[in-house]
Amino acid sequence: MGRYLARQTLHLVVTLAGILTVTFFLVRMIPGDPAQYMLGDYATNDALAALREQLGLNHSLLVQYGLFIGHVLHGDLGTSVVTGRPALLEIVQSLPDSAILAVAGMTIAVLVGVPLGIVTAVRHGSFIDIAVMLVALAGISFPVFWLGLAGILVFAQHLKWLPALGSSSGGGFIEALRHLVLPAAVLGVSVAAYIARLTRSAMLEVIGHDYIRVARAMGVRESTIVWRLAFRNALVPVLSIIGVTFSYSLGSAILIEVVFSRPGIGTTILKAVSSRDYPLVQAGVLALAVIVVLVNTALDLLYAAVDPRLRTR
Amino acid sequence: MTTKASCHSLSRRQFTLGVAGAAALNLVAPLARAQGQPKLLRVRLGSDIANLDPAHIFQVENQTVATHIYSGLARYDEATNKIVPDLASSWDVSQNGTVYTFHLRKNVQWHKNFGALSADDVRFSFERVLDPKTGSNYVGQLAAIAKIDTPDANTVVITLKAPNSGFMHKVTNLNQGWIVSRKAVTEMGDRKHALNPVGTGPFVFESWTPGQEVRVSANRSYFGGPPKVDGVLFRVIRDENAAATALTNGEIDIFFALQEPGVIARLKDDPNVKVHDRPADHTINFVLNMTHQPLDDLRVRQAIMYGINRDAIIAGLFKGTKGPAYSVLTPAFLEYTEDVPKYAYDPAKARALLAAAGQTDFSMDVIGVGFSPYDKIVVPIASDLSAIGIKTRIQVLERGAYLQARSGGKIPTAITGVVGAPDPDNPIISMLAKSSFPPGLNTSHYAGVDDLIANAAAAQDEAARKVAYQKILQKSMTDLPLIPLYADRLFIAHSNRVQGFVQNSLFTMNSYPVSLA
Numbered sequence: 006m007g008r009y010l011a012r013q014t015l016h017l018v019v020t021l022a023g024i025l026t027v028t029f030f031l032v033r034m035i036p037g038d039p040a041q042y043m044l045g046d047y048a049t050n051d052a053l054a055a056l057r058e059q060l061g062l063n064h065s066l067l068v069q070y071g072l073f074i075g076h077v078l079h080g081d082l083g084t085s086v087v088t089g090r091p092a093l094l095e096i097v098q099s100l101p102d103s104a105i106l107a108v109a110g111m112t113i114a115v116l117v118g119v120p121l122g123i124v125t126a127v128r129h130g131s132f133i134d135i136a137v138m139l140v141a142l143a144g145i146s147f148p149v150f151w152l153g154l155a156g157i158l159v160f161a162q163h164l165k166w167l168p169a170l171g172s173s174s175g176g177g178f179i180e181a182l183r184h185l186v187l188p189a190a191v192l193g194v195s196v197a198a199y200i201a202r203l204t205r206s207a208m209l210e211v212i213g214h215d216y217i218r219v220a221r222a223m224g225v226r227e228s229t230i231v232w233r234l235a236f237r238n239a240l241v242p243v244l245s246i247i248g249v250t251f252s253y254s255l256g257s258a259i260l261i262e263v264v265f266s267r268p269g270i271g272t273t274i275l276k277a278v279s280s281r282d283y284p285l286v287q288a289g290v291l292a293l294a295v296i297v298v299l300v301n302t303a304l305d306l307l308y309a310a311v312d313p314r315l316r317t318r
Numbered sequence: 319m320t321t322k323a324s325c326h327s328l329s330r331r332q333f334t335l336g337v338a339g340a341a342a343l344n345l346v347a348p349l350a351r352a353q354g355q356p357k358l359l360r361v362r363l364g365s366d367i368a369n370l371d372p373a374h375i376f377q378v379e380n381q382t383v384a385t386h387i388y389s390g391l392a393r394y395d396e397a398t399n400k401i402v403p404d405l406a407s408s409w410d411v412s413q414n415g416t417v418y419t420f421h422l423r424k425n426v427q428w429h430k431n432f433g434a435l436s437a438d439d440v441r442f443s444f445e446r447v448l449d450p451k452t453g454s455n456y457v458g459q460l461a462a463i464a465k466i467d468t469p470d471a472n473t474v475v476i477t478l479k480a481p482n483s484g485f486m487h488k489v490t491n492l493n494q495g496w497i498v499s500r501k502a503v504t505e506m507g508d509r510k511h512a513l514n515p516v517g518t519g520p521f522v523f524e525s526w527t528p529g530q531e532v533r534v535s536a537n538r539s540y541f542g543g544p545p546k547v548d549g550v551l552f553r554v555i556r557d558e559n560a561a562a563t564a565l566t567n568g569e570i571d572i573f574f575a576l577q578e579p580g581v582i583a584r585l586k587d588d589p590n591v592k593v594h595d596r597p598a599d600h601t602i603n604f605v606l607n608m609t610h611q612p613l614d615d616l617r618v619r620q621a622i623m624y625g626i627n628r629d630a631i632i633a634g635l636f637k638g639t640k641g642p643a644y645s646v647l648t649p650a651f652l653e654y655t656e657d658v659p660k661y662a663y664d665p666a667k668a669r670a671l672l673a674a675a676g677q678t679d680f681s682m683d684v685i686g687v688g689f690s691p692y693d694k695i696v697v698p699i700a701s702d703l704s705a706i707g708i709k710t711r712i713q714v715l716e717r718g719a720y721l722q723a724r725s726g727g728k729i730p731t732a733i734t735g736v737v738g739a740p741d742p743d744n745p746i747i748s749m750l751a752k753s754s755f756p757p758g759l760n761t762s763h764y765a766g767v768d769d770l771i772a773n774a775a776a777a778q779d780e781a782a783r784k785v786a787y788q789k790i791l792q793k794s795m796t797d798l799p800l801i802p803l804y805a806d807r808l809f810i811a812h813s814n815r816v817q818g819f820v821q822n823s824l825f826t827m828n829s830y831p832v833s834l835a
Contacts, residue, residue, distance in 0.1 A: 035716075035718070035719070036715070036716075036718070036719035036722055036723070037716070037717075037718025037719045037721065037722050038718070038721075038722050041718075041721050041722050041725055042368075042717075042718050042721060043368060043369060043374075044374055044453065044455070045374070045376040045377075045455055045721070046376070046455075046721065046724065046725060046757065046758060046759050047376070047455030047456070047757050047758055047759075048453065048455065048725075048757050049450075049453055049457075049757050050756070050757070051450065051453055052452075052453020052454075053453075055451075055453060056453075085528075087368055087528065088513060088526075088528055089509050089510065089513070095528065154557075154559070154560075157559070157560055157563055158559075158563075161563045161564075161567055162563045162566070162567075165567060168564070168567060168569050169560050169563035169564045169567055169569060170553070170555065170560070170564050170569050170570075172530075174358070174360055174531070174551050174553065174569075175355065175358065176355075263556065264557065264560065265560070266530075266553065266554060266555040266556065266557075266560065268527060268529065268530040272529040272530060273528065273529055275529070276366055276528055276529040279716070279717060279718060280368065280718070281718050
């Protein structure tokens with residue numbers, strides 16, 4: 006376990022260094038200038054030069070990169086160009102809203118997607134299988150922002166059951182929950198489509214094995230076959246699917262935050278990109294990368310708990 | 319069979335619980351809302367704020383929030399655009415028109431315990447804009463000032479270099495006209511103050527959550543009397559359809575700055591919503607870079623003017639929600655005139671002018687910025703120009719890239735409008751004066767009306783002023799450094815809960831007169 010964790014930590018460091026480097030140069034390749042963005046059309050060359058110097062943008066790109074890495078090694082991700090507050094603090098403050106959305110969305114996705122995947126695998130070729138897979142195909146095909154807009158149109162505009170905005174402006178826990186329902190449901194449904202399709206494939210593969218056929222021939226109850234023999238063995242691929250879709254759900258959460266005007270890391274990064282707030286973009290991408298790597302590491306550890314064979318490898 | 323039954327019932331149960339949950343939340347939430355909460359006015363902003371420093375402020379979202387926080391020496395009456403007292407209770411102008419003496423209200427307090435307003439704060443505010451170290455966008459607006467004296471704590475004497483009939487516009491409550499506290503700016507520093515502003519206005523800045531919301535609270539000791547609401551929450555909602563649904567669902571109270579004709583029509587049909595509509599102080603223009611061949615040839619610019627079907631753009635793209643533009647001024651200005659050269663859509667004449675100029679085969683980039691409606695308007699422009707034989711290439715740039723490209727001054731075309739006060743110098747100097755590039759918005763590099771602008775400033779009375787500005791408009795519409803596409807109209811919608819709302823023509827909004835039923 007110790008060696009495993011050391012390897013994962015090294016993996017994490019290399020991944021993050023790569024992501025930081027790519028992000029650093031990528032955001033600077035986008036046309037546009039943070040100083041110009043902040044000061045507008047009338048900014049004099051002197052004012053622009055002064056602000057660039059203040060923001061450290063007057064150095065060459067390589068010097069900026071060297072300074073940036075030096076600061077990162079000291080735990081300093083810089084200050085936001087727009088707000089002047091520490092970039093890491095801005096990102097950390099925006100994380101809880103995104104985490105609530107991602108966890109609520111993933112909970113819905115797992116609760117809907119896994120049972121549907123199992124049912125369609127067990128009833129392979131039936132009407133239910135075809136119908137659910139068609140709906141899942143639609144769920145995957147429609148982009149999540151379209152599902153969000155459609156959700157607003159149906160549930161907020163026509164039925165008036167739920168608010169159109171993804172966050173409340175006061176009113177306590179119940180109001181906050183009410184505003185969370187629609188974005189979380191849209192995210193959940195979108196991710197559930199993936200989980201249902203992949204769970205079905207994993208289950209079909211397991212159901213096709215000889216030991217399932219033998220169990221059936223021996224008259225083992227169907228519920229035992231499905232839950233104890235098939236699903237238990239399909240759990241490792243299903244867990245890895247959930248890990249992969251968690252990364253997808255984080256990406257989708259960014260779009261959902263924008264559609265539903267909800268605060269979070271997505272809204273923060275989007276605004277940072279449009280205002281060329283380089284430190285904030287870097288901190289945001291780094292935070293997302295850390296989350297994805299940590300979730301995948303946690304799932305790797307969970308595999309071992311679920312499948313004893315993996316512990317000895 | 320067991321599996322099927324259990325999964326089926328689970329799904330149904332989930333569905334039932336979901337619907338019941340949503341219904342329960344729907345019932346409980348309004349009760350929770352109703353219980354003794356402060357009267358918070360919720361206003362939609364289409365994009366986030368970035369800088370609330372009067373020396374650097376631009377964009378209507380920043381200006382709208384700042385309107386609630388700061389005061390000017392004078393202010394525009396929102397209904398009539400007349401200049402009326404604000405921090406100055408009165409002012410005198412010397413016989414020769416060069417000395418303005420402002421008498422300040424007494425006992426006006428700065429927000430957040432920064433003390434009492436004094437003449438020194440006014441002097442500090444204007445000198446700060448004029449100081450090259452500040453790098454203010456608005457140095458040119460106050461360039462007429464020779465010196466500022468403060469004989470006592472409540473008197474400000476401003477001496478001009480020469481008589482300037484439009485000077486009061488420069489010290490009225492917008493941009494450089496907003497007064498800041500010397501103590502607050504000095505203690506906080508420019509950068510911190512820009513996003514923690516201290517003013518004397520009806521609302522006190524409370525907080526900004528980037529990308530999400532801005533909160534201001536009522537200034538109970540405002541010199542004009544306390545506001546009728548306890549605070550204002552500005553929420554950033556980019557999508558207009560989502561904002562319209564939020565308005566009709568009661569999630570916001572005021573929908574600031576509608577643009578989409580479909581959304582305007584939808585809200586006009588809603589009996590619980592009131593849609594206000596007023597001509598704005600700006601036109602949207604297709605700017606032609608006169609240093610760019612063959613746009614340096616007047617005949618080519620005339621051809622482009624004749625070749626764009628502006629009426630069709632207003633009727634088709636905007637469904638009649640914009641007005642026709644004949645110059646850079648709109649009917650909202652006292653100096654407005656329609657007695658200027660007019661160019662009705664005439665593609666045959668456009669082709670003939672191009673042939674006369676020997677330009678029957680040239681290419682041109684039509685460049686717009688990537689937000690509505692400027693991302694769309696480039697399409698009919700390019701289409702019309704293609705029809706008269708100009709090969710066009712559409713480029714829609716993201717805002718940061720657009721700002722950089724336009725500020726570089728090398729792009730052949732741009733879409734530009736100057737939103738602001740009903741001061742004719744605002745669009746005229748910004749887009750037509752040689753001094754307005756670089757930096758600035760005169761990306762046509764035009765210099766044909768500078769002497770006329772000086773004459774207008776020296777005009778002694780309203781009649782002379784009107785004549786002087788008429789000459790500027792006639793000359794600019796003869797030279798065509800830009801093509802006025804349409805006169806903007808500002809649409810603002812609010813729910814029937816909102817009472818007392820007054821729409822201005824500045825493309826901003828003010829919550830001070832508003833109450834909630």
